[in-house]
Amino acid sequence: MKVLFVCMGNICRSPTAQGVFEVLLEEEGLRRRVEVDSAGTGPWHAGKQPDSRAQAAASSRGYKLDKQRARQVKVEDFDKFDLILAMDQDNIAELHKICPEHERHKVKLFLSYGNSSEFQEVPDPYYGGQNGFELVLDLIEDAGKGLLQSIKHNLVR
Numbered sequence: 556m557k558v559l560f561v562c563m564g565n566i567c568r569s570p571t572a573q574g575v576f577e578v579l580l581e582e583e584g585l586r587r588r589v590e591v592d593s594a595g596t597g598p599w600h601a602g603k604q605p606d607s608r609a610q611a612a613a614s615s616r617g618y619k620l621d622k623q624r625a626r627q628v629k630v631e632d633f634d635k636f637d638l639i640l641a642m643d644q645d646n647i648a649e650l651h652k653i654c655p656e657h658e659r660h661k662v663k664l665f666l667s668y669g670n671s672s673e674f675q676e677v678p679d680p681y682y683g684g685q686n687g688f689e690l691v692l693d694l695i696e697d698a699g700k701g702l703l704q705s706i707k708h709n710l711v712r
Contacts, residue, residue, distance in 0.1 A: 556706055557590040559636040560665065561646050565595030565625035568642040568677050568691055570605040572665060574618040575692070576699045589706060593623065594632065596649035600625040606681065612688035616696075633658035640665035640702070643676035668705060669698035 558576065562568035573593040580586045595601075604610070605620040613620050632639065633654050639662045641647045650662050666675055677694050680687030 556588065556638075556710065557636045558592075558638045558640065558702070558706075559628075559632055560591070560593040560640050560642070561596060561628060561650060562593075562642040562677075563595055563597055563646065563679065564600040564681075565593055565627070566600045566603060566606045567609045567681050567688070568679065568695070569593035569595065570620050570623045570625070571609050571613055571618070571688075571691055572640070572642070572677075572695045572699065573623065574613055574620045575695050576702065578618055579699050579703050583703060583707065585703075585707070585710070588710060592636075594626050594628040596628055596646050598627045601627055608680070608685060608688050609691075612685065612692055616692060628653070630655070633661065637661060638663065640668075643679070665702075666694060666698050668701035669694060670701065671697060 560569040560572035570593050573591050576591050580589050603625050605623055610620045630653055641650060642665055647662060654662060666677060674694055677691055680691050
């Protein structure tokens with residue numbers, strides 16, 4: 556199973572989702588059975604580490620993001636990954652511009668796996684304060700647990 560998390564620049568939301576989900580997989584003993592990556596729909600930050608504020612918030616909860624480097628989504632990703640989970644509708648729209656028609660079923664909103672009735676999208680914290688990064692982590696942890704349950708169910712089949 557291969558999962559790709561996607562946001563705009565791949566320096567805040569999607570690397571946070573990758574880092575959180577890797578820990579959840581490790582805790583369940585599934586790290587070797589599920590490959591996780593992240594990417595952005597835009598090229599602005601390619602090669603850079605995640606935003607320092609995202610790293611600080613993640614680190615305070617025990618997640619490490621410092622080994623990740625931003626990259627842009629490639630057409631080949633749609634073939635490689637089983638699930639491509641976007642942080643918001645803008646990302647889905649950008650993904651659909653380059654996604655082959657027969658692979659569109661793989662593209663979903665990440666928070667569709669969460670329990671939040673207030674949020675359907677992970678808000679972009681880039682231009683806000685530290686509280687935005689904490690909210691992002693709350694939403695990602697919740698949706699990550701739901702995604703983990705879905706993957707465990709599918710792996711058992």
